Amino acid sequence: MRPTETFVVEDINEAHGFARLRVEGGSGLFHCGLFPEQGDGELSPLRLQLGDRVRGVRRGQTVSQVQWVSRAAPPEVLVRRMEELSRQLEARGLRVAVAPESLADHQWREGPGSPLLEALQPQLRLFFAWDEAHPFEDERLLDRVEQATAEHLPGFSVLPVPGVARFRVEPGSHVIVGGEPDWEEPARLFEPLVEHINQELGRAQALVRWMPVRDNWVLATQELVDLLVSNGVLQGRASA
Template identity: 50%
Template sequence: MAQETFTVEEINPKHGFARLRPDAGPGMLHTALYPDPEFTHAPPFQLRQGDRVSGIRRGQTVSEVAWVTRVEPPWEEVERVAELLALLERWEIRVPFEARVLAEHAWRESREDPLRDELQAQLPTFFDLDGAHPFEDPSLLERLSAAMQPYLPGFSVQPVQGQPAVRVEPGAVEIIAGVGSWDIPQPTFAPMIAEVNARLAAAQAPVRWVPTREDWMLAPPALAALLQKHGLLEGTAIPA
């Protein structure tokens, strides 16, 4: 079947489709809001009104859709991302992407998020979500102790034998674990994180363990507030 070219006339994010007007012939056709990456050879963006695409007509739908040209993201969105990147540089966080590229990811609700990925790579997290489950991670407390040395010299945390608790040094303070579950482990560690954050505050350290949707991130509170403002750090109801 022959490839044809189309213009995106309308998108329907709620139902996940776009309406296309063919260059040749009357009528409107439908296609998926996110073209199949096998045919786009581009990041997994959603279609936007004004895009020009190619594809194969099958009845009232179009398949094997690939971009011919994509409309540019709004200039305001590019400016917003550029300002954010400038602010992040003040925190010595440098993102190796142009503002326009990141703006397009955001505007087209990309299924990839290079900005969030870069932030997660540069800011330490408490869990190793790509490795072992927190309940089975033998290095979790060791990593926490190591991460605290620049701010709390001599800090260490060790499990208490035979009890659901940890001992925090200096001071031999025992912290009882919270009640978490395999699917939601954060409450198990929340009391310990609260103790660590209290010690960081007492030492006037510049960072805290900031709660995210599934984890904690070690960052200055002002930086965390900036990330939350821009939707890059999803908070949680679990106290920290």
């Protein structure tokens, strides 16, 4: 059985998807994939970066069974960027319960998903709750929209008109004709309702609107949405 050795990541080849390793305390470069193995044999979702210490088995010019010994700290400039983003979000009422170092490390290693979005999502007022149900099967959708909107528009309520794509909205006893229901693009049904609500929020001089983001709306200020989209926390909605 070949011995396990400890290596240091010396270089990352982005174009061809491999890392160059140097035996710790030795010389010569060896190759391995960008994603080390985890204890269960699956590949880590986080990739190697410069300065990582790993262990593995050398076979010729390659190293297999690569696992982390220790991970290098993310660049300080990225940590400072995450600190500033967290400060800006908290100034706008969104508490970030994830350390800037962890956010920076996840971004640096191109991890899947967004730990920042996961931390913020319970605080965001989203129109659709995709993680719970498709909008057409979400029995709480209008109750959730009503509750969030009423915080900025007292007396607001919205009820579906049974059997047709219409919504009864108070105050004013308005009947809003919805768009054509489309399972693949459920936003079409609700667009006229969102437009009406935003008009009413404007008349009430509220600071927030139901702002469009990818596959959804979020009740927030334009400034906050711009901050979230520009930092990749939310994705903007593509133009038609």
